[in-house]
Amino acid sequence: MTTDAITKIETDGLNLFYGEKKALDAISIAMPEHQVTALIGPSGCGKSTFLRSLNRMNDLIAGVRIDGNVFIDGTNIYLKNVDVVELRKHVGMIFQKSNPFPKSIYENVAYGPRINGESNKKALDDLVETSLQRAALWDEVKDDLKKSALALSGGQQQRLCIARALAVNPDILLMDEPASALDPIATAKIEELIYELKVNYTIVIVTHNMQQAARVSDYTAFFYLGQLIEFGETKKMFTTPEVKQTEDYITGRFG
């Protein structure tokens, strides 16, 4: 963790409204490259809304209005000329509930690259293998790639979804409570995986589990009522937070 890390994602005065309701209030934050940033806060604090604004998933929701800026690698992703499909290739997303396609393991991972025009069998094979390896699933499924993805355990399905996201070669991964539906062993595997993935990717993770935020992240952002209350190194946030509200939340005194 260095203070002079390169900023990968930056928001500047980001406001988001659901109709009349202001869900995000002037969020300005700079998330460093190749680090894990955890977004924490009580339900309804805006952390998932904020996460979804980083790859314009909120565009799909009726009545949402956004102002302010979101920069990825210095480019404002809300400019009119930005290709959202292209954006989402760079900014992959993993959801709380694993959502594999009802296809084979192989096809799940190969799906994205195929859509993007890759048809060479050898190239696809390599992509599938590399992606599954990076998602720490290869050893468990390599002999049975034709098996239905739906036959995998919950933890394996979630790692398959991570492999599927990696196959289109993103450089940012957004994770919305990726382990909340998993047992402790599967959760530990996902957490270790996140730790390993940050070497190659910038990761932003929403979690309700503060201990998980402490374990996996380098930086933590605490949201409350749509505002960013505190952002800083996780080590500092969890030992000597600067804002009383942060301390009260992470020690379980409110929220």
Add this chain to the structure above:
Amino acid sequence: MQRHFDRDLDSLKENLARMGSLVDDQLDASCRSLFSGNIDLATVVIDGDAAINEMDNRIEKQCQSLLALNQPVAVDLRLLMAILKINRDLERMGDIAVNIAERTAALAPHREFVRSTRLEEMASIALIMVREALDAFINTYPPLATRVLESDDIVDTLNRNVFYRMVRAMQNDHRLIEACSHILILSRHLERLADHATNIAEDVIFLVEAKVVKHQTSIRPTGVTGE
């Protein structure tokens, strides 16, 4: 599954071993300065304490982060608790080294008298206890820790012996009162040094066997025998 937490714990253990080695060097040098009247060496010891204090802070901070970020349980929790306590004992032992060194100049003119006491014997046993306690931690080897616990009684007996001898010496020759007072305090420090080594040994047993053996003078861990 290798946990990244394990890598952090390894780094912490390495730092504690480094701290132990620093303190061991300081104690060794302070005793040599005392028994040989080497004031220059004593100065080196006094200056060397800053490095120990710095390491003390670093280890404590590392423990704080690991506790806050990983919520350790069972053997991981015992390890962090043991390291926090051992670190504190080591820091106090570093202070004892400084105190011994600080008395070198005052006792330099009384070297022969100092040698006539059993202080050197005490120091040598206490230093062995310190080394064995640290080795027991580094190698997670409780039998060595048990041996340290057993040696503590010897140092206590020597401390009492030094006390009575100093009282007698002061009664016989009031010119020795100042030297004897220094020796009494040194004897007390060496006895405390052995106590700190004993604490570390108890922490090693707590770490490996999850048994609390402190404050139980007649109870020693079962299944563990001295070599």
